[in-house]
Amino acid sequence: MSRRASKAVFVLMSMVVCGACPAANAVILKGEVVDADTDQLLAHRIYIRGDNGKWYFPKSASPDGSTVVYEKQRGSNDSMEMHTTLSAHPFAAELPSGRYTVTVERGKEYFPVTRTVTVGTEPVGLTIELKRWIDMARLxxxxxxxxxxRTLEELPNVQLAEDLNVSFPLLYWVTKGFQPPGTGDKTTGDKIQPRLISIDPTHVIYPLNTEYEIFTVNGKRHTLGAFFVLNHKSVFQEGVPPVASIAAKSRRQGGLLELDKHNWPWSMMLVPVMGIDLFELSNNHVWRTEFGFTRFSEAPPAFMNVETDSQGFTERGWIEYGFQNYYTLLNCGFRLRPTAGTASGVHPVPLGFGRVYVKLKDGFDYDAWMQGLDEGRSFVTTGPMLFVTVNNFDAGHVFKQAGRSAAIYSVAGTAQSIHPLERIEVVVNGRVAKTVPARSRKMPSGAYSCKINEKINVASSCWLAVRCFERRPDGRCRFAHTGPFHVEVEGKPLRPRKEEIDFLIKRMQDQIKRNEGVLPEDALGEYHQALEIYRKIARTAK
Incomplete structure (x- = not known):
C-alpha cells in the first residue's frame, strides 16, 4: 500500500490506538511527518505544548509503530526536555480543546518545523513536511x-528518530569507590555480550561500555569524577581508584578511554596516567533546553578568561572552558581526539544533540567508524557542519616538516548551517590565528554556507583546528569544532605556555592535598605520578 493510499485507513488506526472513546473533553489530533522531497514517512522527535504550559505526548497510530516518551527537568527552572520520539508511522494525540505549539525535529540534517494548531470539538489532521538541508551520509x-x-529497548526508536548512526549505552555504571561495575549501583546491563546490535545497515548500537563515576569513597561523600571505557569486550570486575589497571585492560580489549567533563576533581590526573583517548568538546551539560549547570566542580584558571555572570558559568563560558582545557592538554603533547556525549537518559537533552561526525571513505562500517574516531578524522557539532582539510588532508593528519625554514599550510573548506554563521576561526596552539569573514551565502536548500580559504605559516611544531559559531535569533551558543591537525617540525618541538602547565601542576597539588587521608596509597600515588609528568613537561614551557 502506498503512503497516500494508507491515509484512507489512518483515521481507523487512530481510533484503534487511541481508543474509540477518547478521554472526556479530549479530541484526537492525527498527524504524520514526511520528508518534503520524497513524501516518505520519517521517524522524528515531537513536542506538543498547550497555551496553558502543559505538555502532551502522542502515540504511534500504527500497530507496527513505536513510541518513546521523554520527560526530564532539572530542578524547578526552565531546563526541561519534554518530547516524544516516534517511528516512521502516523501518530495520534488526545488533546483538550485549545491552542497548541507543535515542534518537530529530526537530528541535525533537517530544518525544524513549528506549527500552531487549534483544536476544537472535531478531530484534527496534521501533516508536517521536514525539509532536509544536508545529507551527511551521502557526503x-x-x-x-x-x-x-538510554536503554537497549529504547535506542532503536530513538536513534532512528534522531538519525544517529552510532550509540554507546553505558549499561555498566558505578558511583562508589572500589566497587566493580559488574555489580555497580547504577548498572542496568545483564550478561551484555560484546556484539554489535544493528538497527539497520547504517544505525548501530555497541552495548558493552562502562562508566566509572565516583561520588563516594569508603561510604563517605568524596567526589572524584567520571570516565568511560567504550567498545570493550568483557565485563570489568575491578573497581577504582587506582585507575591504571583499567586503562591497561581497555587497551588489551581494543577499548577507547573517554574523559567525561574536564573539570571533575580527578580529570587532569586521568589524562597522563590512563592515556585518555577522547575529550568531550560537547558534554552532557550542553543542552537544547536552557543551560542549567552554572556552578559545577573545579573553577577555571584566570588565564582562560571564561565568561561568567552572577549565577556562575554562562553557556558560552562553559563551552569555552572546555575548549581552553582541551587546548591546554594539546599544547602539553596529549593528543586527545574530540568527541561528544549527551548523557541522554539522565539529563534534559535529546540523544545526539551534541554529536561527533566521523568521515568514512567507503560507506558506513562500525569498525571503520571507530578507527576514524580514534584517529581524530572528525568534527563535533551542536548545530553547524564543518568540512575542513589542511593541504587536502583530513583532521587527525600528522604533517612532518623539516626544521630549516617555515612552511605554508592551506586551510580550506566550508562551514554550513541552518542559521547564518557568526564567526569562523582557525585556532593554532589554542590561540585564534585567523578569523574568516563570515560571509554566509544562502544555498538552494535554504541553509547557509561560508567558504574557508586561509594560509597558516608554520615555523615550529604546532596543532591547528577550525571552529565556527552560528548567529542565532535566540542568542544560544551553537558550534562546530574540527579535530586537530598536527605539524611536527624537526628540532622545534611543541611547547606549552607557562600558565598552562602551571595550571595543571597546581591542579595536581590541590588534589593531592584534598585526597590525603582519604584515598589509599596506590591511588594517591597516581596523582603524584601525574604531578611528576607535568613537572617534566614544565621544563619545556615558554
Missing part, C-alpha cells in the same frame, strides 16, 4: 553519541 560523514544512558 561520507556518520554521527555518534559516546555518552548514552
Amino acid at each position: 561520507g560523514w556518520f554521527s555518534g553519541d559516546t555518552h548514552v544512558h
Whole structure:
C-alpha cells in the first residue's frame, strides 16, 4: 500500500490506538511527518505544548509503530526536555480543546518545523513536511553519541528518530569507590555480550561500555569524577581508584578511554596516567533546553578568561572552558581526539544533540567508524557542519616538516548551517590565528554556507583546528569544532605556555592535598605520578 493510499485507513488506526472513546473533553489530533522531497514517512522527535504550559505526548497510530516518551527537568527552572520520539508511522494525540505549539525535529540534517494548531470539538489532521538541508551520509560523514544512558529497548526508536548512526549505552555504571561495575549501583546491563546490535545497515548500537563515576569513597561523600571505557569486550570486575589497571585492560580489549567533563576533581590526573583517548568538546551539560549547570566542580584558571555572570558559568563560558582545557592538554603533547556525549537518559537533552561526525571513505562500517574516531578524522557539532582539510588532508593528519625554514599550510573548506554563521576561526596552539569573514551565502536548500580559504605559516611544531559559531535569533551558543591537525617540525618541538602547565601542576597539588587521608596509597600515588609528568613537561614551557 502506498503512503497516500494508507491515509484512507489512518483515521481507523487512530481510533484503534487511541481508543474509540477518547478521554472526556479530549479530541484526537492525527498527524504524520514526511520528508518534503520524497513524501516518505520519517521517524522524528515531537513536542506538543498547550497555551496553558502543559505538555502532551502522542502515540504511534500504527500497530507496527513505536513510541518513546521523554520527560526530564532539572530542578524547578526552565531546563526541561519534554518530547516524544516516534517511528516512521502516523501518530495520534488526545488533546483538550485549545491552542497548541507543535515542534518537530529530526537530528541535525533537517530544518525544524513549528506549527500552531487549534483544536476544537472535531478531530484534527496534521501533516508536517521536514525539509532536509544536508545529507551527511551521502557526503561520507556518520554521527555518534559516546555518552548514552538510554536503554537497549529504547535506542532503536530513538536513534532512528534522531538519525544517529552510532550509540554507546553505558549499561555498566558505578558511583562508589572500589566497587566493580559488574555489580555497580547504577548498572542496568545483564550478561551484555560484546556484539554489535544493528538497527539497520547504517544505525548501530555497541552495548558493552562502562562508566566509572565516583561520588563516594569508603561510604563517605568524596567526589572524584567520571570516565568511560567504550567498545570493550568483557565485563570489568575491578573497581577504582587506582585507575591504571583499567586503562591497561581497555587497551588489551581494543577499548577507547573517554574523559567525561574536564573539570571533575580527578580529570587532569586521568589524562597522563590512563592515556585518555577522547575529550568531550560537547558534554552532557550542553543542552537544547536552557543551560542549567552554572556552578559545577573545579573553577577555571584566570588565564582562560571564561565568561561568567552572577549565577556562575554562562553557556558560552562553559563551552569555552572546555575548549581552553582541551587546548591546554594539546599544547602539553596529549593528543586527545574530540568527541561528544549527551548523557541522554539522565539529563534534559535529546540523544545526539551534541554529536561527533566521523568521515568514512567507503560507506558506513562500525569498525571503520571507530578507527576514524580514534584517529581524530572528525568534527563535533551542536548545530553547524564543518568540512575542513589542511593541504587536502583530513583532521587527525600528522604533517612532518623539516626544521630549516617555515612552511605554508592551506586551510580550506566550508562551514554550513541552518542559521547564518557568526564567526569562523582557525585556532593554532589554542590561540585564534585567523578569523574568516563570515560571509554566509544562502544555498538552494535554504541553509547557509561560508567558504574557508586561509594560509597558516608554520615555523615550529604546532596543532591547528577550525571552529565556527552560528548567529542565532535566540542568542544560544551553537558550534562546530574540527579535530586537530598536527605539524611536527624537526628540532622545534611543541611547547606549552607557562600558565598552562602551571595550571595543571597546581591542579595536581590541590588534589593531592584534598585526597590525603582519604584515598589509599596506590591511588594517591597516581596523582603524584601525574604531578611528576607535568613537572617534566614544565621544563619545556615558554
